Amino acid sequence: MADVHLRINGVDRRLEVEPRVSLLDALRERLGLTGTKKGCDQGACGACTVLADGERVLSCLALAVQYEGREITTIEGVADPIQRAFVRHDGFQCGYCTSGQICSALGMLAEHAAGAPSAVTEGLAAAEIELTEAEIRERMSGNLCRCGAYNGIVAAIQETQETRVAERDVPTLVEGRR
Amino acid sequence: MTTYVGEAVDRVDGTAKTTGGARFSAEYPYPDLAHAALVHATVARGRITRLDTTAAEAVPGVIAVLTHRNAPPLKPAPRVTPLNLATLASGTSVNYLNTDEVHWNGQPVAVVVAESPEAAQEAAHLVEVAYAHLPATVDFAAAEPDAKPQKSNLIMSGGAVKGDPEAALAAAPVALDLRYTTPPHHHNAIEPHATTAHWADGRLTLHDGAQNIYWTRDHLAMRFGIPKDDIRVLSPFVGGAFGGKTMVWPGTILAAMAAKATGRPVRLMLTREGVYRTVGGRTPSTQRVAVGADESGRMTALIHTSVTLTGRVGGGPEQVTSQTRHLYDAAAIRVQQNLVELDVLSNTVMRAPGESIGTFALEATVDELAYRLGVDPIELRARNEPARNPMDGKAFAHRKLRECFEQGAKEFGWAGRNPEPRSTRDGRWLVGTGVAAAYHPSWQFPANVTVRLSADGTALVRCGFHEMGMGGATAQAQIAADALGLPVEAVTVEYGDTRLPTGPGAGGSAQTASVAAALVAACEKLTRLARALARRTPGAAGASYPEILRLAGRDSIEARVGSDTRLGTAVGQLRFAGKLMSDRRRWVKAACGAQFCEVRVDADTGEVRVTRWLGVFDVGRVINAKTAASQLRGGIVMGIGMALAEETLVDPRTGRIMNASLSEYHVPVHADVPAIEIRYLDDPDPTMPLGLIGVGEVSITGVAGAIANAVFHATGRRIRDLPITLDKLL
Numbered sequence: 001m002a003d004v005h006l007r008i009n010g011v012d013r014r015l016e017v018e019p020r021v022s023l024l025d026a027l028r029e030r031l032g033l034t035g036t037k038k039g040c041d042q043g044a045c046g047a048c049t050v051l052a053d054g055e056r057v058l059s060c061l062a063l064a065v066q067y068e069g070r071e072i073t074t075i076e077g078v079a080d081p082i083q084r085a086f087v088r089h090d091g092f093q094c095g096y097c098t099s100g101q102i103c104s105a106l107g108m109l110a111e112h113a114a115g116a117p118s119a120v121t122e123g124l125a126a127a128e129i130e131l132t133e134a135e136i137r138e139r140m141s142g143n144l145c146r147c148g149a150y151n152g153i154v155a156a157i158q159e160t161q162e163t164r165v166a167e168r169d170v171p172t173l174v175e176g177r178r
Numbered sequence: 179m180t181t182y183v184g185e186a187v188d189r190v191d192g193t194a195k196t197t198g199g200a201r202f203s204a205e206y207p208y209p210d211l212a213h214a215a216l217v218h219a220t221v222a223r224g225r226i227t228r229l230d231t232t233a234a235e236a237v238p239g240v241i242a243v244l245t246h247r248n249a250p251p252l253k254p255a256p257r258v259t260p261l262n263l264a265t266l267a268s269g270t271s272v273n274y275l276n277t278d279e280v281h282w283n284g285q286p287v288a289v290v291v292a293e294s295p296e297a298a299q300e301a302a303h304l305v306e307v308a309y310a311h312l313p314a315t316v317d318f319a320a321a322e323p324d325a326k327p328q329k330s331n332l333i334m335s336g337g338a339v340k341g342d343p344e345a346a347l348a349a350a351p352v353a354l355d356l357r358y359t360t361p362p363h364h365h366n367a368i369e370p371h372a373t374t375a376h377w378a379d380g381r382l383t384l385h386d387g388a389q390n391i392y393w394t395r396d397h398l399a400m401r402f403g404i405p406k407d408d409i410r411v412l413s414p415f416v417g418g419a420f421g422g423k424t425m426v427w428p429g430t431i432l433a434a435m436a437a438k439a440t441g442r443p444v445r446l447m448l449t450r451e452g453v454y455r456t457v458g459g460r461t462p463s464t465q466r467v468a469v470g471a472d473e474s475g476r477m478t479a480l481i482h483t484s485v486t487l488t489g490r491v492g493g494g495p496e497q498v499t500s501q502t503r504h505l506y507d508a509a510a511i512r513v514q515q516n517l518v519e520l521d522v523l524s525n526t527v528m529r530a531p532g533e534s535i536g537t538f539a540l541e542a543t544v545d546e547l548a549y550r551l552g553v554d555p556i557e558l559r560a561r562n563e564p565a566r567n568p569m570d571g572k573a574f575a576h577r578k579l580r581e582c583f584e585q586g587a588k589e590f591g592w593a594g595r596n597p598e599p600r601s602t603r604d605g606r607w608l609v610g611t612g613v614a615a616a617y618h619p620s621w622q623f624p625a626n627v628t629v630r631l632s633a634d635g636t637a638l639v640r641c642g643f644h645e646m647g648m649g650g651a652t653a654q655a656q657i658a659a660d661a662l663g664l665p666v667e668a669v670t671v672e673y674g675d676t677r678l679p680t681g682p683g684a685g686g687s688a689q690t691a692s693v694a695a696a697l698v699a700a701c702e703k704l705t706r707l708a709r710a711l712a713r714r715t716p717g718a719a720g721a722s723y724p725e726i727l728r729l730a731g732r733d734s735i736e737a738r739v740g741s742d743t744r745l746g747t748a749v750g751q752l753r754f755a756g757k758l759m760s761d762r763r764r765w766v767k768a769a770c771g772a773q774f775c776e777v778r779v780d781a782d783t784g785e786v787r788v789t790r791w792l793g794v795f796d797v798g799r800v801i802n803a804k805t806a807a808s809q810l811r812g813g814i815v816m817g818i819g820m821a822l823a824e825e826t827l828v829d830p831r832t833g834r835i836m837n838a839s840l841s842e843y844h845v846p847v848h849a850d851v852p853a854i855e856i857r858y859l860d861d862p863d864p865t866m867p868l869g870l871i872g873v874g875e876v877s878i879t880g881v882a883g884a885i886a887n888a889v890f891h892a893t894g895r896r897i898r899d900l901p902i903t904l905d906k907l908l
Binding site for chain 2: 018020021025028029032033034035036037038039040041042043044045047074075076078083084086087088090092093094095096097098099102133136137138140141142143144145146147148149150151152153154
């Protein structure tokens with residue numbers, strides 16, 4: 001058993017887990033934070049995406065003990081206009097991939113704001129990468145949605161980004177982020 | 179009065195689903211909860227000869243290892259009878275852990291129960307099983323030539339013939355005779371099948387993602403030999419299903435069995451691999467489509483035959499030729515479905531079973547005929563559009579297919595298309611466009627509903643239907659709000675619980691219409707009650723329904739449609755069967771549509787990208803503009819997967835699925851899906867409740883055909899074997 005300390009959604013949590021326990025199972029089975037979903041347990045679907053210090057990680061491929069002292073944000077700790085945008089644009093049907101899509105989108109927007117290119121970025125020298133539909137689709141392709149709500153998800157992300165740009169929002173993406 | 183029906187109302191469960199608040203079936207906490215994991219057989223057919231659970235039992239935290247040696251008895255799967263439709267719910271006929279026989283590669287042969295999911299998984303890997311092999315037939319391609327004609331039943335006829343199509347084909351000035359293949363597919367709902375089971379005082383509570391909670395309840399009652407009222411199935415949220423959560427598969431039964439054996443609440447969440455091993459998928463198919471036409475393009479002969487599989491332990495025929503009985507006015511028509519029985523897991527329903535793959539073969543053939551004749555494919559369809567059902571001259575309840583094509587052609591810009599294959603190039607991309615018809619029969623099932631109106635201006639609708647993402651609760655709230663003159667926010671809809679009035683299963687694109695019919699009737703009863711109350715209440719004339727209650731000093735009034743007593747259920751089923759039969763005699767009922775797409779094919783690598791989509795549908799009246807469009811879009815996305823990527827690979831020697839994961843079975847991702855434009859005619863079907871036709875399945879039909887046709891237009895190559903992967907274009 002290992003003694004792990006995580007800061008989850010702004011709250012200090014200590015837990016005793018075996019070293020083999022994934023961050024995902026620690027959240028879902030030990031801490032009762034079931035908003036983070038298990039879709040494949042193999043890093044193939046993205047449903048388990050959470051933010052670790054603001055960066056998106058697949059919690060099924062992460063061991064809880066690796067995240068000692070880190071700041072973890074799950075869907076339960078997200079309070080962002082993007083959630084309303086998902087509802088408005090119907091960016092989900094069954095809702096099972098939604099937590100991962102939202103966390104992934106927040107992490108993706110932060111990556112983009114930090115200037116990270118993607119596989120479809122043209123002109124890497126440009127001062128700012130335009131977040132086109134193609135860019136969003138490429139950057140979100142690790143998050144599967146079998147209901148096929150992709151159009152709505154892209155629209156919700158676009159609207160969120162446009163609002164942020166309009167408000168010159170310094171990215172305070174999630175509650176509790178440093 | 180505000181009307182909500184037809185509006186783009188936000189989903190009532192939107193906040194729950196975007197905040198992590200929606201609880202799925204693996205997410206119900208129980209004190210003392212134990213976790214289960216399955217051990218899967220590794221042979222297609224055989225007997226267990228040796229079984230060693232010592233190492234598994236020695237894993238710290240393991241509570242029990244259940245095998246056929248020590249598992250509690252289970253009653254055999256029931257024989258199918260039309261008197262009890264729940265007998266249709268058996269995923270397979272195997273009596274899990276009550277037999278040493280293995281009937282498919284992947285059958286559960288042991289269940290480990292442990293204090294943690296990790297311990298259960300570890301121990302499951304340590305169970306040692308040896309088998310005596312028995313001869314097994316698992317190779318569909320090899321067995322397919324020996325297929326036998328499908329027998330007809332009440333629901334589906336295996337074949338039909340009009341005229342002498344083979345002679346007409348031989349005599350036709352223009353004729354095509356083509357063969358198609360489609361591979362097995364899996365639903366791959368992102369939520370793996372999961373069950374949390376809890377027994378207390380001989381009663382079972384089951385949290386189980388299901389498309390028919392009553393079938394699940396009744397099936398478990400039969401298997402465990404207890405009254406169905408002693409079982410409660412809860413399924414308020416289902417993380418996608420697409421047909422894969424209709425039948426009762428081993429995981430559900432084994433979770434309940436493990437909980438019974440250990441005296442602990444047990445959770446069994448299948449691994450992704452476990453879903454492939456224990457939940458059936460769509461059958462593979464081979465299809466022959468032959469068509470003859472005169473020079474003007476009038477079809478003189480149309481033949482569509484198919485071969486699909488069933489498992490020796492279960493599954494059923496798929497109506498692969500269904501659309502071919504209704505779409506074209508050929509002078510002579512023959513359809514025939516054939517079956518082979520293999521030693522594999524049962525096939526099962528998956529979004530538009532039959533039509534999704536049948537429309538691929540038919541619509542690709544029609545396109546090929548159009549090119550052979552030098553006629554535009556939309557014009558060719560118009561020339562063969564029937565006024566009445568081609569097979570038997572029955573009337574169509576609603577048929578606006580021609581209008582769908584006309585509107586689609588206008589919006590898509592079809593008129594300017596150069597039909598010449600390989601005529602458009604944009605850099606390295608060959609560009610092509612294609613069309614296809616979409617077709618899916620419409621159904622309606624019985625539903626019981628109660629509606630309660632309260633003096634505080636709220637209403638409660640109760641019906642045990644299912645929400646897997648279709649937006650059913652939102653649509654029913656809109657209907658009730660309109661009927662009772664309330665704001666939609668004032669209506670609460672309860673569903674997904676067998677303690678509620680019996681709802682319909684989620685299948686056949688029928689749920690919204692089925693519940694709506696009962697809900698509209700219940701609301702009419704309720705308003706009649708309220709008006710009667712108003713007549714006896716001074717000052718209530720002209721008051722709103724809640725005001726009437728307040729003036730009359732009543733807290734609430736309630737109306738009910740249908741009854742859950744034994745007699746009530748029997749009456750309901752008889753009424754349903756009667757309506758079904760009389761409807762069938764009078765009408766052919768269906769949703770239809772026109773699919774338009776543009777693809778780009780890399781001239782060097784053969785990679786196909788879908789770059790534009792327009793779907794125009796005749797689905798009667800739409801209840802929610804937002805959720806209906808989403809559902810139609812979702813079917814197209816799944817169709818794109820079917821056309822270009824999806825294929826379950828089965829080892830032809832062992833019958834074992836080789837790509838049982840989401841990294842090797844490719845479903846469409848964000849980057850594969852363009853902006854999909856959806857239009858619907860919004861013209862009510864007078865034979866359906868509120869004029870609505872279900873939207874769940876029609877939109878996957880025709881998709882693979884449209885894409886195959888666009889690929890031909892782009893490249894000049896006809897690919898008749900799905901999926902259209904790049905190797906087939908090189």
